[in-house]
Amino acid sequence: MYKFAASITKELRLLLRDKVGLMIMFAMPVLLVLLITSIQISAFELVNNSKVKVLLCNKDKGKGSQEFLSYLNEVGRFDLINVDLTEDDRRVGDYMNDHDAFVALYIPEGFSDQITKKAEFTAGKALVEFGINESPDTLKMVKVDSLTIYFHPVLQQSLRRSIQGALKSVIQLVESKSMLNALYFSINGKPMPATFEKELFANQIGIEEKTTSHNGSRTIPNAAQHNVPAWTIFAMFFMVISLGGNIVKEKLSGSFVRLKIMPTNFIVGLLAKQLLYLMVAMSQVVVIFSMGVWLFPHIGLPALNIPHDWIALIVVSFICGLSAISYALCIGVYAKTQEQANGFGAISVVILATIGGILVPSFAMPKAFQFYMNLSPLHWCLEAYYGLFLEGGRLADIMTSVVPLLASIVALQLIAIIGLKKKNLI
Amino acid sequence: MSNLALSVNNLSFRYPGQAKDCVHDLSFEIFVGERFGLFGPNGAGKTTLMSLMVGLQKVKHGHIQVLDKDIRKDNAAIKHFIGYVPQDFAFYPELSPVENLDFFGAWSGLDKRTVKERTTYLLEVLGLSDVAHKPVKQFSGGMKRRVNLAIGVIHEPKILFLDEPTVGVDVQTRHAIIDYLKVLNAQGTTLVYTSHHLKEAEDLCERIALIDRGEMVAYDYLNQLLERHGSKDGLEELFLKLTGSAYRD
Numbered sequence: 001m002y003k004f005a006a007s008i009t010k011e012l013r014l015l016l017r018d019k020v021g022l023m024i025m026f027a028m029p030v031l032l033v034l035l036i037t038s039i040q041i042s043a044f045e046l047v048n049n050s051k052v053k054v055l056l057c058n059k060d061k062g063k064g065s066q067e068f069l070s071y072l073n074e075v076g077r078f079d080l081i082n083v084d085l086t087e088d089d090r091r092v093g094d095y096m097n098d099h100d101a102f103v104a105l106y107i108p109e110g111f112s113d114q115i116t117k118k119a120e121f122t123a124g125k126a127l128v129e130f131g132i133n134e135s136p137d138t139l140k141m142v143k144v145d146s147l148t149i150y151f152h153p154v155l156q157q158s159l160r161r162s163i164q165g166a167l168k169s170v171i172q173l174v175e176s177k178s179m180l181n182a183l184y185f186s187i188n189g190k191p192m193p194a195t196f197e198k199e200l201f202a203n204q205i206g207i208e209e210k211t212t213s214h215n216g217s218r219t220i221p222n223a224a225q226h227n228v229p230a231w232t233i234f235a236m237f238f239m240v241i242s243l244g245g246n247i248v249k250e251k252l253s254g255s256f257v258r259l260k261i262m263p264t265n266f267i268v269g270l271l272a273k274q275l276l277y278l279m280v281a282m283s284q285v286v287v288i289f290s291m292g293v294w295l296f297p298h299i300g301l302p303a304l305n306i307p308h309d310w311i312a313l314i315v316v317s318f319i320c321g322l323s324a325i326s327y328a329l330c331i332g333v334y335a336k337t338q339e340q341a342n343g344f345g346a347i348s349v350v351i352l353a354t355i356g357g358i359l360v361p362s363f364a365m366p367k368a369f370q371f372y373m374n375l376s377p378l379h380w381c382l383e384a385y386y387g388l389f390l391e392g393g394r395l396a397d398i399m400t401s402v403v404p405l406l407a408s409i410v411a412l413q414l415i416a417i418i419g420l421k422k423k424n425l426i
Numbered sequence: 427m428s429n430l431a432l433s434v435n436n437l438s439f440r441y442p443g444q445a446k447d448c449v450h451d452l453s454f455e456i457f458v459g460e461r462f463g464l465f466g467p468n469g470a471g472k473t474t475l476m477s478l479m480v481g482l483q484k485v486k487h488g489h490i491q492v493l494d495k496d497i498r499k500d501n502a503a504i505k506h507f508i509g510y511v512p513q514d515f516a517f518y519p520e521l522s523p524v525e526n527l528d529f530f531g532a533w534s535g536l537d538k539r540t541v542k543e544r545t546t547y548l549l550e551v552l553g554l555s556d557v558a559h560k561p562v563k564q565f566s567g568g569m570k571r572r573v574n575l576a577i578g579v580i581h582e583p584k585i586l587f588l589d590e591p592t593v594g595v596d597v598q599t600r601h602a603i604i605d606y607l608k609v610l611n612a613q614g615t616t617l618v619y620t621s622h623h624l625k626e627a628e629d630l631c632e633r634i635a636l637i638d639r640g641e642m643v644a645y646d647y648l649n650q651l652l653e654r655h656g657s658k659d660g661l662e663e664l665f666l667k668l669t670g671s672a673y674r675d
Contacts, residue, residue: 006532010518010525017520017561254516258577261480262533263505269533424483 003264007272014246015276021242025280026287029235033227033288037301040223052163053101054078055092055150057085062112064174071170078166092150103163104150115178117142123182132187147171177201222302228292229385230358233378235288236281236324237352240331240345243277247332248341256425266426274325281321307388312395316388319405320381326412327377333419352376377412380405428494431585431616432456432479437488439478448474450640452488456633458584461607461617463631463648465624465661467669471640472620473513476589479618480510493584506535509583513590515570516577519563523554523573526562527580534581541580548576551606568599575603585616592623604630624661634661638669 015021058065072078083095085106092104121142127133149167151160180200184192250256259269292304307313328345335341353359355369356376365373373379380401387398395402420426432455439449449471456462466472477483479490481501490497492504517526524545531541549555552572557565562573575591588607592600604626611617621627627634628648636644636651644651648661657664 002538003532006529010521010529013525014518014520250518253519254512254514255518257482257512258510258516258530259533260482261505261508261510262530263502263535264533 003268004272007269008276011246011273011276015242015280018242018246021239021245024241025235025239025284028238029231029284029288030291032234033231033291034299034301036231037223037227037296038299040227041301051079052077052103052159053099054080055083055085055095055099055101055104056080056107057083057104058107059109060107060111062110062116064112064115064178065107066112067177068107068111068170068174071173072167075166075170096150096152102152102155102159105167106148106150108145108147111145111147114142114144115175116182118144119175119178119182120186122179123186126183127186173201224292224296224302224304225389226361228288228304229389230382232285232288233320233324233381233385234349234353234358235284236321236381237327237349237378238346239277239280239324240328240349241342242280243273243325243328244332244335244341244345245338246273247329248335248338251332251423251425252338260425266420270329274322274329277325277328278318278321281324282317285317285321305389307392309388309394312388312393312398315395316381316384316398316402319402319409320384323377323381323405323409323412326409326416329416330412330419333416333423333425349378352378355379357382374404377405377408380408429458430455430491431458431460431493432618433489433491434479435489435491437475437478437485437490439474439483439486441474446640448640449478449637452637452640452642454635454642454645456585456616456618458493459611459614459616460633461611461619461631463627463634464618464620464637465627465634465665466637466643469639470637470669472637473589474640475637476510476587476618476620480508480587481505506581507584509578509581509586511575511578511586511588511591513593515574517562517570517573520561522557522559522561523549523576524558526573526577530577531580536581544580544582548580551609552576553602568595571595571599571603575606579610579615583615585618586610588617588619590621591619592621592626600626624665628661636665636668643668 056069058069069080073080081099081101083099083104085092085095085104096102096104124133147167149164151163177197181192181197259266289304289306293306294303297303327349331341331345331348335344350359353376355365355373356362356378357365357373358378362370362373362379362382383401384398384405387393387401391397417426434455435453437449437452438447440447452475464472464475474483478485479492479497481497481504485498493507495504497504517530521529527545527548528541531544532538536544549558552575554569554572554576557569562570565573571591571594575588578588579586586607591607592603595603600623607617607619607630617630619627619630631648633647634645634651635642644655644664646654652658652660652664655664655667657667
């Protein structure tokens with residue numbers, strides 16, 4: 001026991017003197033979690049919460065365009081700024097830059113008239129089709145001039161589609177209303193009463209938004225739920241700089257050689273090293289998760305909601321830590337110099353994090369990459385955490401992530417021990 | 427129990443992928459309590475032989491017995507009796523001498539109290555008490571050599587293997603180390619020693635083995651060897667006579 005305690009003490013002393021390693025393991029992930037979450041929140045708000053500035057040039061003076069703009073305002077996503085433009089105006093880009101707007105909308109002259117005429121034609125045609133009227137020669141198909149939307153080149157395709165979708169819905173509403181009015185007028189010879197019109201359009205079918213979960217809880221996932229576990233895993237794997245470097249130093253300094261001729265099994269040293277770094281991994285979890293729970297709400301970020309199954313969270317954190325340690329052990333054993341361990345270790349962790357879905361969500365990756373992400377232990381760590389954080393799962397629910405993770409730990413530990421044997425170090 | 431500290435019989439060793447044996451058919455004996463020198467030019471196989479004797483390399487051809495125990499069968503038990511001071515510094519430079527001795531003492535099988543006592547004694551004897559709590563990386567080459575030696579002897583080994591323990595140190599440190607080794611030997615520790623400082627070796631060693639290209643060239647009491655080969659100027663003359671003066675590396 002004294003040997004084990006002495007080994008732990010030695011590892012702790014080495015760790016506490018490795019200031020760069022400590023910074024990388026604690027300061028870097030804390031900063032990363034803060035920065036990435038803040039940036040994602042602001043990007044998220046830009047896309048989801050804040051109003052999109054739209055430069056509006058309305059050349060139409062009729063009721064149709066006023067109605068269209070009124071409904072557009074009701075959508076609540078657009079901040080309309082009136083400007084004076086001509087169609088295909090070359091100044092539109094300058095205006096957008098001046099007003100910090102990504103979208104401009106041009107409503108052509110006669111837009112309302114054209115909508116009314118189109119509605120009258122459709123209503124007349126409908127009455128003929130219903131057999132109420134005979135086909136009058138006076139009805140002519142009217143083509144409504146398109147609205148023109150200008151998009152800033154930086155605007156994402158998804159946001160363009162979302163804006164176009166909103167505009168189309170509003171146009172459809174205006175057209176439907178106009179057509180119903182025309183139909184009512186054709187049948188009754190008088191305009192539709194305002195109360196009836198209100199009744200017709202107020203009773204629309206709503207959409208209720210719900211997020212799925214294993215246990216039926218209704219914790220809404222937010223940027224913190226995604227980022228805190230993801231960057232905690234990243235931080236754990238970045239212990240490759242400290243632990244990998246520590247092993248290389250021991251090899252190069254000849255300490256391993258001296259230990260080999262001493263009457264103590266090398267497993268004692270290996271276990272002590274891993275136990276200490278497991279404590280480091282758990283400290284990373286405590287520090288980063290605490291920041292998510294208590295600090296985030298104070299700086300305007302969404303709070304991290306800790307899963308209900310505490311035991312599962314602790315078990316998953318231990319397994320993730322062990323996976324990171326096993327990876328660092330492997331790198332340390334096979335790297336010939338500290339530069340190799342640091343360089344290859346850091347770059348490989350970034351690559352594994354990328355293909356593992358830490359930097360970019362796995363669903364957003366090309367199909368080819370979705371196979372390779374299974375090779376990244378970070379992916380399985382992330383999946384296990386997501387199962388707890390986002391789906392409210394219990395340990396049994398995330399076994400599909402935990403089992404491959406455990407298998408990778410066994411494989412990495414074996415590879416490290418084989419490397420130590422091959423290099424005649426144990 | 428015999429009076430042999432170490433017995434090497436028909437020992438050969440070849441590194442994987444090499445065409446020739448690095449150590450070829452070596453046989454010699456070292457008695458309990460003696461100061462034995464192992465010499466040879468660079469690449470002669472001294473360090474490999476030392477590695478085989480301390481169990482760092484596996485013996486595949488031939489036999490080594492340490493205090494009547496076969497190194498292949500009883501390696502775990504042998505580890506309690508031997509100490510090794512490698513040529514390279516083998517410690518944690520970020521830790522102080524006390525912290526290094528704490529750790530290596532525990533791994534040598536000592537209890538906490540003994541480690542503390544031995545640490546105090548060794549730091550005193552080797553002149554490291556004043557810097558006992560400073561990181562070793564801040565030390566001079568001579569001080570690092572003394573830390574390296576202290577770690578090798580913390581558990582009072584019966585046989586101490588020293589691979590060039592005085593390389594790169596000043597005259598004062600060299601004398602201090604040699605004097606301490608003599609004290610250790612007087613207390614009963616068998617010394618197995620390699621060095622390129624042949625004057626120092628003459629002063630320390632009673633018997634020597636001279637190896638070249640992995641084979642034994644000479645093996646006897648130093649004074650008898652010098653007399654037999656007519657080397658009046660000492661070990662250096664004998665060394666050149668038996669191994670030639672051509673470059674070896």
